[in-house]
Amino acid sequence: MMNKTVNRRLLLAATLLAGLPGALQAQTTFPNRAITLIVPFAPGGIADVMARAVAEAMAKSLGQAVVVDNRPSAGSIVATQAVVSARPDGHTLLLMSNSNAVSVGLFKKLPYDTVKDLVPVSTLGFFDLALFAPANTRFGTVQQALQFAKANPGQLKMGTISVGTTQHLAAKLFETVSGADLLTIPYKGSPAVLMALRSGEIDLALEIVGPMLPQLSAGAVKALAVTTNQRNPALPEVQTLQQAGVAGYNVSSWNAIAVPAATPPAVVERLNRAIREAIASAPVIAKLEKLGMRLQAGTPEQAQALLSSDIKRWGEVISAAKIEAE
Structure with a gap:
């Protein structure tokens, strides 16, 4: 009788251990694959x-x-x-x-x-994102672009990738924070934005810094400012939008x-x-x-x-x- 009782208890214990959730077992064996x-x-x-x-x-x-x-x-x-x-x-x-x-x-x-x-x-x-302009831009600084935009509502063309992306929403936030009335034009992808920028179809573009670095090195585009509250390590000479006078703007x-x-x-x-x-x-x-x-x-x-x-x-x-x- 005693042996049967002990066996039942061992069987019960084994069953309980086997039934432990996989997530709990993972605590002691992680990672096991x-x-x-x-x-x-x-x-x-x-x-x-x-x-x-x-x-x-x-x-x-x-x-x-x-x-x-x-x-x-x-x-x-x-x-x-x-x-x-x-x-x-x-x-x-x-x-x-x-x-x-x-x-x-x-x-x-x-x-x-x-x-x-x-x-x-x-x-x-x-x-980080940055505000880019064509190499031959008429705007040497962010403030020059904003002055034009405020004097000519809806005339300054800002290119971004698709509606709802970080770049597109960052452009919308830029409008709100700067008080400028821009014409934001969404494109299907970054290559299309770059083509529009280089051809002069748009005046400015908001794009992630990394993919644009080769274009900057080649002299095809110019970075006016980065969007975060600190300068980017890859572009230490480029000021932030806050330093350019757009108070409170910080996007990454x-x-x-x-x-x-x-x-x-x-x-x-x-x-x-x-x-x-x-x-x-x-x-x-x-x-x-x-x-x-x-x-x-x-x-x-x-x-x-x-x-x-x-x-x-x-x-x-x-x-x-x-x-x-x-």
């Missing part, structure tokens, strides 16, 4: 370049491969949904960006709650890594440590800073605060610009 980093952008773009550099460095820290899986879509929805639906054990990561924050105000209904269904682990870095694009909401805190902490080590590594710094990125890791709480503040901020810009939700 390859990790997938789902990137909501196409291969070859600046976000993809960052993701691959960081993934390679994280793999060395974690002792497991970190495989990049590109799943581009409008508003980063496809990639985000894949991560939200994944097992919350830290083996499926999302390359989160300010696109996730913008989507909250840009779409009537998302298949997930951006704040409740995801846990940001850490930021990776920030992508950013990337972070996020995981499903139920991921154990110990796993989040381990991933955060791996990200910090990756961002501080010499190969990552050498590869990414020359592309105009400002690398910056942080705590999950800081990343969450950034996401929440950008959801509020861009929601207000979308509303003020009367952009209809899709």
